Amino acid sequence: EDQVTQSPEALRLQEGESSSLNCSYTVSGLRGLFWYRQDPGKGPEFLFTLYSAGEEKEKERLKATLTKKESFLHITAPKPEDSATYLCAVRNSNTGKLIFGQGTTLQVKP
């Protein structure tokens, strides 16, 4: 069964304190791992897509990496505006459907 597990569920950081969010997955044929950011009361905002193990993508203070079993979202020197819920999803290559994790809620304090 396809499954996505994100950890931790919640993370509190001080401004400037770097950390990583984890997304572990099992899927019968991976056709993309997606990271989204979701602010309270808003829809998920697309961040990255990773397709193969070893691939990395960066955007400002965020860097996403991918292995055969998990993905990490590294946050370097976070700012309060990085506070949000970060969602991970994988696409099954057979069905084409996205399977979402439950998200990690990040709070960055000034």
Place this chain on the structure above:
Amino acid sequence: DADVTQTPRNRITKTGKRIMLECSQTKGHDRMYWYRQDPGLGLRLIYYSFDVKDINKGEISDGYSVSRQAQAKFSLSLESAIPNQTALYFCATSSLGGGASTDTQYFGPGTRLTVL
């Protein structure tokens, strides 16, 4: 202007009422989706449509129906609302184009539905 719009943004209704949520997009995408989001359960797929004549059930379609009125419009109906359908509902769109960003889903702002 937003690429994916949803109406209404908030709705409170009573058990047994019929309700329709609407989604419109200006992204020119051919694929559209409806999800619901519940605390602790993440996003779950209700229905999806790959073009105007194609409608498919997702993992939690019971109690819901959809209509794809045009390439840009996809509506979700609750024929007889019940309290456990209280949730955040999101519409998403994607396009099976070429390149590395193939079929990335882009989400609307959501509709908060409360069924009393």
